[in-house]
Structures are given as structure tokens and as C-alpha cells.
Amino acid sequence: NEGDGSHGPQKPALGLTGxxxxxxxxxxxxxxxxxxxxxxxxxxxxxxxxxTFPGFSTAYAKDEPxxxxxxxxxxxxxxxxxxxxYPEEASISQQEDMKSFLNIFGKIYPCWFCAKDFTKYIGExxxxxxxxxxxxxxxxxxHNSVNKKLGKPQFDCNLWKKRxxxxxxx
Ligand code: FAD
Numbered sequence: 001n002e003g004d005g006s007h008g009p010q011k012p013a014l015g016l017t018g019x020x021x022x023x024x025x026x027x028x029x030x031x032x033x034x035x036x037x038x039x040x041x042x043x044x045x046x047x048x049x050x051x052t053f054p055g056f057s058t059a060y061a062k063d064e065p066x067x068x069x070x071x072x073x074x075x076x077x078x079x080x081x082x083x084x085x086y087p088e089e090a091s092i093s094q095q096e097d098m099k100s101f102l103n104i105f106g107k108i109y110p111c112w113f114c115a116k117d118f119t120k121y122i123g124e125x126x127x128x129x130x131x132x133x134x135x136x137x138x139x140x141x142x143h144n145s146v147n148k149k150l151g152k153p154q155f156d157c158n159l160w161k162k163r164x165x166x167x168x169x170x
Pocket of ligand 1: 068069070071072073074075076077080113114115117118139140141142143144146147149150152154155160163
């Protein structure tokens with residue numbers, strides 16, 4: 001604890017995955033910024049096996065709120081799917097809408113340090129939103145910059161449309 005004089009639990013710096021534990025401004029571990037394993041470790045909770053609510057066999061499973069990876073996977077799916085349905089030739093107002101969306105997205109994405117880096121990326125690499133192809137490739141490059149940061153393989157952006165629009169058999 002940074003000089004707050006509290007006698008609360010120590011805040012671990014590193015999680016079980018070896019990644020740095022990310023904390024929110026209020027000092028609590030950030031759920032959307034850490035893996036679930038690390039978040040549980042930082043909060044001192046034991047991982048639970050998800051199951052159904054007792055007595056409600058048709059109820060939803062007790063799924064946990066998303067961690068940084070699940071949130072990321074779902075968000076990339078959403079973003080690339082948006083690119084796949086973006087107009088082939090966008091009007092000026094559609095281009096403006098997309099630029100606004102990306103700017104707002106950078107302000108509200110729940111993993112705050114991811115959002116900060118993404119906003120910086122947008123500042124240095126202005127979104128290309130004239131056509132669907134332009135936007136799909138720009139987004140693929142943006143995703144690749146995160147892949148690079150995380151040590152993941154680069155995706156071949158010539159294939160973005162097969163992955164997110166047409167499928168592989170066309
Ligand atoms: P994901 O990277 O989630 O990709 C999902 C699928 O997309 C892949 O299986 C592949 O089929 C396809 N794909 C991969 N690369 C590309 C590409 N370049 N173009 C098109 N399709 C592609 N996590 C962090 O730990 N730190 C961060 O700073 C961080 N920043 C993020 C910023 C944003 C805007 C988003 C949306 C997510 C961020 N994440 C970050 C999460 C991270 O990018 C991954 O989503 C997460 O690690 C899960 O990775 P994954 O291996 O399941 O595949």
C-alpha cells in the first residue's frame with residue numbers, strides 16, 4: 001500500500017500468469033485489465049467452477065464477468081464484424097460516424113490501459129474509413145499492433161475479409 005497507512009492486504013505486483021497486476025484508480029484490481037486467474041489471485045478469491053443456479057436447470061450458467069482476454073476476443077469479433085458490414089463506399093457522414101465511434105470507443109473501453117494505447121494508436125495512425133476495404137485493413141493493422149505488443153503472431157491482413165466476412169471456402 002502506497003503510504004495510505006492502511007493495514008489492508010498487500011497488493012501483489014505480479015499475478016500467477018507472471019503478468020503485472022493492473023489496479024484501477026480506486027486501488028482495486030481491474031477485472032477488465034487482468035486475466036481471471038490473476039484477478040482472483042489479487043482479490044484473494046478462490047476460482048469457482050461455473051454451474052447453474054440450484055433448482056433452475058434451465059437458468060443461465062454462473063459465468064464470470066469477462067477478463068482482459070475474453071473482453072478482447074469479443075471486442076475484436078465485434079469490431080471486425082463492424083468492418084465487414086461497413087459500406088463498400090462510405091458517405092462523408094458514415095465516415096464521420098465511424099471516426100466518432102472509434103474516438104468514443106477509446107474513451108469507454110473497460111480495460112483502461114488497452115484503451116489508452118489504442119487511443120494513442122489512433123492519434124498516430126488516423127483511421128482509414130473511406131471504403132470497407134480501407135477500414136478492414138486499417139483495423140487489421142491496429143489489431144496487429146496489439147498482437148505485436150503481446151508477442152502474438154501477426155495476422156495476414158490480405159485475409160481479413162475471409163476471416164471476418166466471406167469465410168474460407170469462397
Ligand atoms: P484475439 O487477439 O482476441 O483475436 C481474435 C481472433 O481475431 C483471432 O483468433 C484471429 O482469428 C483474429 N485475428 C487476430 N489478429 C487479427 C488481425 N490483426 N486482424 C484481423 N483478425 C485478427 N490485451 C492486453 O493484454 N493488453 C492490451 O494492451 C490489450 N489491448 C487491447 C486493445 C483493444 C482495442 C482490444 C479490442 C483488445 C486488447 N487486448 C489487450 C486484448 C487482446 O488483443 C486479445 O483480445 C486477448 O489477448 C485474447 O487474444 P486471442 O489470442 O484470443 O485473440
